[in-house]
Amino acid sequence: DTGVSQNPRHKITKRGQNVTFRCDPISEHNRLYWYRQTLGQGPEFLTYFQNEAQLEKSRLLSDRFSAERPKGSFSTLEIQRTEQGDSAMYLCASSLNGGKEKLFFGSGTQLSVL
Amino acid sequence: QQQVKQSPQSLIVQKGGIPIINCAYENTAFDYFPWYQQFPGKGPALLIAIRPDVSEKKEGRFTISFNKSAKQFSLHIMDSQPGDSATYFCAALTQGGSEKLVFGKGTKLTVNP
Numbered sequence: 001d002t003g004v005s006q007n008p009r010h011k012i013t014k015r016g017q018n019v020t021f022r023c024d025p026i027s028e029h030n031r032l033y034w035y036r037q038t039l040g041q042g043p044e045f046l047t048y049f050q051n052e053a054q055l056e057k058s059r060l061l062s063d064r065f066s067a068e069r070p071k072g073s074f075s076t077l078e079i080q081r082t083e084q085g086d087s088a089m090y091l092c093a094s095s096l097n098g099g100k101e102k103l104f105f106g107s108g109t110q111l112s113v114l
Numbered sequence: 115q116q117q118v119k120q121s122p123q124s125l126i127v128q129k130g131g132i133p134i135i136n137c138a139y140e141n142t143a144f145d146y147f148p149w150y151q152q153f154p155g156k157g158p159a160l161l162i163a164i165r166p167d168v169s170e171k172k173e174g175r176f177t178i179s180f181n182k183s184a185k186q187f188s189l190h191i192m193d194s195q196p197g198d199s200a201t202y203f204c205a206a207l208t209q210g211g212s213e214k215l216v217f218g219k220g221t222k223l224t225v226n227p
Contacts, residue, residue, distance in 0.1 A: 031213075040219065041220070042118075042120075042205070042217025042220050044217070045213075045214040045215060045216075048214075055213070056212065056213050091158075100214075101148070103215065104159075104160075106157050107157050
């Protein structure tokens with residue numbers, strides 16, 4: 001399978017704990033995006049990387065959130081001091097020639113904060 | 115602030131029916147309008163997209179109709195099948211500037227056999 005891979009698929013944590021998610025984009029895709037999706041809503045943009053550079057961040061990305069993409073390959077999204085409001089599906093997407101017009105999404109990481 | 119309004123929230127049709135999902139936008143800077151299809155437990159997948167310089171685009175059984183003056187666009191699914199049962203999201207973006215894709219809230223479509 002050469003699609004976007006996200007791990008873990010599910011994460012249950014207690015409020016106040018830190019969590020980290022990983023995204024492996026499609027090989028050679030230089031653009032990588034993180035979105036968040038809550039129940040009954042469409043995905044909301046969090047941040048964008050071109051290669052290793054984080055070029056855009058949403059105001060939704062509070063200072064408890066940090067994303068990295070070392071070496072321009074996989075990416076990690078860390079949430080510190082989790083809150084119940086952080087419970088959501090965290091989606092990663094990548095693209096190449098189509099840019100933001102053609103995103104390939106992974107299956108997401110479902111986070112539940114108890 | 116919801117920049118793309120989508121309706122209905124849910125839709126049930128019989129096999130062979132033509133479900134129609136509607137979206138409206140406010141930001142006239144939007145210049146590309148994709149539709150994504152999402153199955154349970156999966157991420158959204160690009161289905162079809164349109165630019166505002168055309169009024170209609172067809173790909174297989176899926177058609178987008180676009181009304182630039184009304185700032186509205188819609189998705190029609192011809193000869194719908196049970197396998198089309200999924201959640202559909204309209205979206206919008208500006209090709210210059212922000213990388214952000216703005217999604218509607220989604221329409222859950224059920225196609226009964």
